[in-house]
Amino acid sequence: MLPVVALAVSCVVLSAAVAAQQTSTAIQIHLDLREAPRKIVRADVDLPVAAGAGAQTVDLITPEWIPGAHGPRGPVTDIVGLRFEAGGQVLKWHRDPVNVYEYHVEVPAGVAAIHAHLDSLDTRNVNGTYAAFEWNGVLLYPAHVPVRQIAIQPTVTLPAGWGVGTSLHPLAAADSNQAAGGTVKYAATTVELLQDSPVMAGKFFHEYALSSGTPLPHFLDVVGPTAASVQVSAEALAKMSHLLREGIAMYGPPHYTQYHFLVLMKNGGGGGLEHHESSDNTVPLSFFKEYDPEVGTSGILAHEFTHSWNGKFRRPDGLATPDYATPMQNNLLWVYEGLTNYLGDVLAERTGVMTAAQYRQELALTLAQQDAQSGRAWRSVEDTTFIDAMPRGGRGSSWSSWKRGTDYYPEGSIFWLDVDTTIRKLTGDKKSLRDFLLLFLQAGKPGEVRVEPYSLDEVVRDLNAVAPNDWAGFVQTRLYDVQPRVNVEGVEQAGWRLEYTPEPTPEMAVVAAEDPSMAAWFSIGLSVGTDGAIGDVGVGSAADKAGLAPDQKVVAVNGKVFTLAVLNTALRSAGTLQLTVQEGDALSVVPVSAAQGLRYPRLTRVQGTPDRMEEILKPVTR
Numbered sequence: 001m002l003p004v005v006a007l008a009v010s011c012v013v014l015s016a017a018v019a020a021q022q023t024s025t026a027i028q029i030h031l032d033l034r035e036a037p038r039k040i041v042r043a044d045v046d047l048p049v050a051a052g053a054g055a056q057t058v059d060l061i062t063p064e065w066i067p068g069a070h071g072p073r074g075p076v077t078d079i080v081g082l083r084f085e086a087g088g089q090v091l092k093w094h095r096d097p098v099n100v101y102e103y104h105v106e107v108p109a110g111v112a113a114i115h116a117h118l119d120s121l122d123t124r125n126v127n128g129t130y131a132a133f134e135w136n137g138v139l140l141y142p143a144h145v146p147v148r149q150i151a152i153q154p155t156v157t158l159p160a161g162w163g164v165g166t167s168l169h170p171l172a173a174a175d176s177n178q179a180a181g182g183t184v185k186y187a188a189t190t191v192e193l194l195q196d197s198p199v200m201a202g203k204f205f206h207e208y209a210l211s212s213g214t215p216l217p218h219f220l221d222v223v224g225p226t227a228a229s230v231q232v233s234a235e236a237l238a239k240m241s242h243l244l245r246e247g248i249a250m251y252g253p254p255h256y257t258q259y260h261f262l263v264l265m266k267n268g269g270g271g272g273l274e275h276h277e278s279s280d281n282t283v284p285l286s287f288f289k290e291y292d293p294e295v296g297t298s299g300i301l302a303h304e305f306t307h308s309w310n311g312k313f314r315r316p317d318g319l320a321t322p323d324y325a326t327p328m329q330n331n332l333l334w335v336y337e338g339l340t341n342y343l344g345d346v347l348a349e350r351t352g353v354m355t356a357a358q359y360r361q362e363l364a365l366t367l368a369q370q371d372a373q374s375g376r377a378w379r380s381v382e383d384t385t386f387i388d389a390m391p392r393g394g395r396g397s398s399w400s401s402w403k404r405g406t407d408y409y410p411e412g413s414i415f416w417l418d419v420d421t422t423i424r425k426l427t428g429d430k431k432s433l434r435d436f437l438l439l440f441l442q443a444g445k446p447g448e449v450r451v452e453p454y455s456l457d458e459v460v461r462d463l464n465a466v467a468p469n470d471w472a473g474f475v476q477t478r479l480y481d482v483q484p485r486v487n488v489e490g491v492e493q494a495g496w497r498l499e500y501t502p503e504p505t506p507e508m509a510v511v512a513a514e515d516p517s518m519a520a521w522f523s524i525g526l527s528v529g530t531d532g533a534i535g536d537v538g539v540g541s542a543a544d545k546a547g548l549a550p551d552q553k554v555v556a557v558n559g560k561v562f563t564l565a566v567l568n569t570a571l572r573s574a575g576t577l578q579l580t581v582q583e584g585d586a587l588s589v590v591p592v593s594a595a596q597g598l599r600y601p602r603l604t605r606v607q608g609t610p611d612r613m614e615e616i617l618k619p620v621t622r
Contacts, residue, residue, distance in 0.1 A: 025048040025151075026048075026151035026152050026153045026188045027045060027046065027047050027048070027141060027150065027151065027152040027153070027191075028045070028046040028152075028153055028155070029043060029044075029045045029046075029135075029138070029139070029140075029152055029153070029154050029155070029194075030043060030044045030045075030154075030155045030156075030157065031043050031133070031135075031138060031154065031155070031156045031157070031199065032044070032156075032157045033126075033131045033133070033156065033157065033158055033159060033162070033199075033201060034157060034158070034159050036123075036126045036127060036128065036130075036131045036159060037127065037128030037159075039121070039123040039126055039127065040119055040120075040121065040123070041119065041120040041121075041122070041123060041126060041131070041133060041137060041138065042117075042118075042119050042120075043117070043118055043119070043120065043138035043140075044115065044116070044117050045115070045116040045117075045118070045138075045140045046113055046114070046115050046116075047060070047113065047114045047115075047116065047140070047141070047142070048112065048113050049107060049111065049112060049113065049114055050112075051109075051110050051111060051112040052107070052109055052110070052111075053109060053110075054109050055106065055107065055108055055109055056107050056109075057104050057105065057106055057107070058104075058105045058107050058114065058142075059102060059103070059104055059105075059142065059143040059144065060102070060103045060105060060116070060140055060141065060142060060143060061099075061101055061102045061103070061140075061141065061142070061143035061323075061324075061325060062074060062076055062079065062101050062136070062139055062140055063101070063136045063139055063195060063324035064076070064099075064101045064324055064325055065321065065324050065325070065326065065327060065328050066134075066136055066195075066324065067195070067196070067312075067319070067324075068273050068274050068275075068307075068311070069273075069388065070319075070328065070330050070333060070388035070389065071328075071330075071388035071389045071390075072327070072389070074101055074136055074324065075120065075122035075136055075137045076100060076101050078120050078121040078122035078123075078137060079118050079119070079120055079121075079137070079138075080118070080119050080120075080121060081117065081118060081119040082103075082116070082117070082118045083116065083117045083118075084105050084114055084115070084116050085114070085115045085116075085117075086107060086108065086111045086113065086114050086115065087108075087111065089108070091105055091106055091107060091108075091114065092105075092106045093105040093106065099325065101325065102143050102325070103140075116140055118138060118140065120137035120138050122134075122136075122137040125264055125266075125282065128203075129202055129203050129204065129224075129225050130200075130201065130202030130203065130204070130205075130223045130224070130225070130264060131199070131200070131201050131202065132198070132199075132200045132223065132262070132264045132280060132282065133198060133199050133200075133201075134195075134198045134273070134280065135154075135194055135195050135197070135198065135199075136195060139191065139194070139195060141191045143325065144323075144325075145323070146322040146323060147190065147191040147192040147195070147322070147323050147324065148190050148191075148192040148193075148322075149190070150190060150191040150192075151188055151189075151190060152188065152189060152190065152191050152194050153185075153186065153187070153188040153189070154168060154185075154186045154189070154194055155183060155184065155185045155186065156183070156184050156186070156199055156201075157182070157183045157184075158181045158182060158183075158184070158201050159181050159203070160180075160181035160182075161180070161181050161203055162181045162201050162202055162203055162205065163176060163177065163178075163180075163201065163202065163205030163206075163207070163223075164176075164184065164199060164200070164201040164205070165199075165200045165201070165205065165207055165219070165221025165223070165260055165262050166186075166197055166198065166199045166200065166221075166260065166262070166278070167197045167256075167258060167259070167260045167275070167276075167277035167278040168186040168187070168189070168194075168197045168199075169186055169187040169189075170184050170185070170186055170187075171185050171186065171187055172184075172185070176205075176207040176219075176221075177205075177206060177207055193276070193449065195324070196275045196276050196277070196312070197275065197277065197278065198262060198273075198275060198278065198280045200221055200223050200262040200263075200264060200280065201223065202223035202224070204223065204224050204225065204226055204227050204229060204230050205221070205222070205223050205230060206221075206222050206230040206231070206232070207219050207220070207221045207222075208220040208221075208222070208232060208237055208240075210237065210240050210241045210244060210261075211241040211244075212241065212244035212245060212248065213244070213245050213248070213621075214244075214248060214254070216254060216256070216257065216258060216259070217258045217259075218241075218244055218258070218259045218260075218261075219258070219259070219260045219261065220232065220237070220240055220260075220261045220263065221260050221261065221262050221263065222263045222265065222288075223262075223263070223264050223265070224264070224265035224266070224285070225265070225266065225285075229265045229285055230265065232288045233288065233289075236288045239351050239352055239353060240261070240301070242350075242351040242352070242619075242621070243301065243302055243305065243347060243351045243353075244259075244305075245621045246347050246350050246351055246619060246620055246621055247302070247305050247306060247309075247347060249620040249621050250343070250347070250434055250437060250620055251306070251309045251310075251437050251438070251441045251442075252309075252437070252438045252441055252442040253442070254308065254309070255276070255308065255309065255312075255313040255448060255449065255450070256276055256277040256308055256449055257277065257449065258277055259277055259278065259305070259308065260277065260278040260279075261278070261279055261281065261301055261304075261305070262278050262279060262280050262281060263281045263282075263283060263287075263301075264280075264281065264282045264283070265283060265284075265285050265287065265288075266282060266283075266284075266285065267284070267285060268284070269282040269283045269284045269285070269287075270282065270283065270284065270297050270300075271300075272300050272301075272303065272304040273304070274304045274307030274308070274311055274312060275308075275312065276308055276312040276313065276449055277308070277449065279301070279304030279305060279307070279308075280304075281300055281301060281304060283297060283300065284297065298348045298353045298354045298358075299341075299344035299345045299347070299348035299353070299354075300344070302343070302344040302345075302347035302348045302351070302353075303340055303341065303343075303344030303345075304344075305347075306340045306343045306344055306347070307340055309437075309441045310335070310336065310339055310340050310343075310441060311336045311337070311340060312451070313441070313450070313451065313452055314440065314441055314443065314452055314453075314454055315336070315451050315452070315453055315454070316329075316330075316331070316332035316333070316335065316336055316453065316454060316455075317332075317453040317454065317455050318330065318331055318332065319332075319336065320451050320453035327389075328389070330385045330386050330388065330389050331382065331385055331386070332385070332454075332455075332456060332459075333385040333408045333412075334381060334382065334385060334408045334411065334412040334415060334479055335412075335454075335459060337406075337408055337409050337412060338408050338409060338411065338412010338413060338415060338416060339412060339416050340412075341409045341410070341412050341413045342412065342413040342416040342417060342420075343416075343437075345359060345362060345363075345413065346359075346616060346617065349617050350617060350618070350619040350620070351619070355507075356613075356614070356617050357505070357506075357507050358507050359617060360496070360507075360602075360603045360613070361505060361507035361508050361511065361602075361603075363413075363417075363491065363603060364498060364508070364601040364602050364603045365508070365511065365601055366410045366413060366414065367414065367486050367488060367491065367498050367601065368498065368500070368522055368601035369410065370407065370410055370411055370414065370486045371485060371486035371498075372401065372521060372522060372525065372538055372541075373401045373404055373407065374401045374402045374525075374538050374539035374540055374541070374544075375401060375402045375403055375404035375539075376404065376407075376482070376483060376484055376485075376486075377482070377484045377539070377540070378482065379404050379482065380479065380480055380481060380482050380483070381407060381408055381411040381412075381415070381478070381479045381480075381483075382408075382479050382480045383404075384404050384405070384406060384407040384408050384411070385408045387404075387405060387406050388406065398535075398536070398550040398551065399536065399537070399539075399550060400535075400536050401536055401538055401539070402539045411479075411487075414486065414487050414490060414491075415478055415479060415487065415490075416433065417490035417491065417494065417616075418478065418487055418489050418490030418493070419433060419436075419463070419474075419490075420432060420433035420490070420612075420616060421489075421490050421493035421494050421612050421616075422467070422469070422474070422489075422490070422493065423435070423436065423463075423466060423467045424493075424612055424615070425493055425612075426467040426468075426469060427466075427467050429610065429612070429615070431466055431467060432615075432616075434620070435466045436462055436463055436466045439462050439465060439466065440454075440458075440459070440462045456475070459471075459475075460472050460475065491603065491613075492606065493612060494611070494612040494613040494616065495605065495606055495609040495610055495611040495612055495613055495614075496603040496604065496605055496606060496613055497603065497604050497605075497606050498601060498602075498603060499601070499602055499603075499604045500522065500596075500599040500600065500601055500602075501599070501600055501602060502572060502597055502598040502599070502600070503600065504600040504602070505600075505602050508600050508601070508602060512600065516530070516564040516565070516568065517529070517530075517564055517567075518600070519568050519571060519598050519599060519600055520564075520567055520568070520571065521536075521538070522599040522600065522601060523542075523571050523594060523596055523597065523598055523599045524541060524542040524543045524571070524577075524592055524593075524594055524596075525537060525538030525539075525540070525541020525542060525543045525544055526538075526541070526543040526548065526592075528554055528564070528567070530563075530564060531553070532553045532554040532555055532562040532582075533551070533552075533553050534548060534549065534550050534551065534552045534553065534554065535550060536550055537549060537550060542592055542593045542594065542595075543592060545593070546579075546590050546591065546592040546593070547590065548579075548581065548590060548592070551583075552581050552582065552583045553581065553582045553583070554567070554579050554580070554581055554582075555580050555581070555582050555587070556579070556580035557570050557577060557578070557579060557580075558570050558577060558578050559578065559580075562580075568598060570594070571594050571597060571598045572597060572598040573594075573597070574594060574595060574596065574597030574598075575594060575595075576591050576592065576593055576594065577591070577592045577593075577594050578590075578591055579591075579592055
């Protein structure tokens with residue numbers, strides 16, 4: 001799995017971490033994927049306990065607050081078949097009535113170890129061909145103890161013929177591309193680092209070594225439904241290696257001993273979860289076709305790679321909790337996710353995954369979408385950082401723009417573009433956001449796999465160290481205060497302007513073809529499906545003033561049977577639309593003013609100003 005030299009280096013770090021543990025014997029956890037075809041993951045856990053003179057109750061727990069999920073998303077409801085034993089005797093246990101993630105196990109006198117068996121049905125990406133699995137589904141460990149202090153040693157059993165990718169360190173050298181199945185035992189680590197080291201295995205698996213220009217090993221581990229799906233072109237691998245070089249040049253020395261891009265190819269794929277020494281990514285089957293993925297997913301690998309510095313090593317102090325039971329505080333997600341969102345898109349363009357025109361198209365669309373969020377009239381960007389920690393019942397599609405969602409991602413991109421261009425403007429273009437990153441992301445000793453928390457005060461202090469300014473006020477007005485209109489200062493300082501035109505750019509036309517209702521949203525504040533069903537109405541828009549509402553259905557436009565093409569043609573005329581609307585069994589004709597006509601967002605170059613956008617998108621390396 002790993003080159004010998006990489007294994008030797010990483011074991012020094014891991015053995016030092018384990019040596020510091022209070023427990024002399026590590027927990028043994030055995031993950032069994034042989035039932036993956038039946039969508040069952042099995043686990044056996046052997047936990048050492050302090051043998052008591054009398055009977056005792058041992059408190060064990062599974063993760064609730066998952067790093068990267070920003071909320072209490074632990075898969076406790078998918079744990080089934082739980083059983084505890086000691087010395088051949090089944091032990092009694094009960095769940096804590098308040099913290100349902102915690103188990104109280106009755107242990108007889110003299111018992112020094114407990115054996116637990118549990119099955120996980122958290123198998124969204126588990127089937128007969130592949131398994132992309134996070135350890136949260138089977139982790140069981142002592143409660144009320146910092147997870148970095150709990151030693152644990154993992155073992156994984158694979159179906160016959162399967163290969164496996166992970167940032168864990170195997171105790172025996174193996175050829176990763178020789179799919180043999182069987183059992184692989186890994187070096188002891190901590191619960192904190194095991195939770196941070198997912199496993200991606202499959203019948204069709206290929207590991208590619210990437211060149212980063214550093215002595216640290218980097219890998220692309222690809223799993224898919226067919227042998228063809230895991231083949232990655234030389235051009236795509238070259239772009240991946242370029243991504244590594246750009247990231248390290250932009251952020252400074254890594255805080256990992258190795259890095260694995262774990263990639264699952266599947267129909268309808270799209271998403272990722274960051275880890276310190278790896279990332280768990282799900283992408284469409286077409287993703288690596290000449291490495292020219294759809295623009296909306298093009299930055300995913302760059303985004304998750306960036307998180308190794310920003311989010312895993314540097315982490316907001318409210319998210320750097322000692323265990324997975326302590327509630328996290330999300331109030332700096334505009335740094336954790338927003339900054340990463342900005343950098344992921346910039347790196348995707350710098351490494352040739354998207355063009356500069358596509359980057360500008362994405363930026364124009366982001367600005368327009370956020371400006372059309374009617375919830376921005378009452379809710380700040382900072383307040384949206386708490387969305388993921390809220391009960392799921394508070395979210396939905398009806399009036400979604402009025403509610404606002406996880407807008408700290410796109411608004412964070414907008415904010416950090418503003419920061420980048422402001423630093424350039426204040427320093428006569430002698431400094432940039434990179435100067436801030438090389439300071440902020442390099443706190444402490446490089447190379448250590450650990451968490452270095454930060455506060456808002458540190459962010460402001462480091463920005464002032466790069467370019468003195470009222471950065472505290474800058475943050476306050478743009479993120480903490482309610483801003484009814486989107487912040488366009490950054491894009492204008494970059495030498496561009498957001499405009500709306502009746503014709504889309506070629507790049508925007510590609511996006512509009514996938515979402516034909518886009519123009520209606522920007523024109524009259526109406527989000528409508530291909531069947532005419534109204535999904536959302538922008539508060540304060542023409543559609544809102546006309547009295548339209550979600551769950552109604554448009555069946556005709558100006559007397560013609562509804563289609564999105566018919567609606568867009570009518571919008572182009574910039575008059576008053578006569579929409580025939582169905583609600584239940586009733587039909588009514590609703591006049592809607594379309595005075596602004598058909599509108600597509602684009603960025604237009606402001607002549608006579610510095611093109612800082614061009615400078616931002618230039619690669620740091622060649």
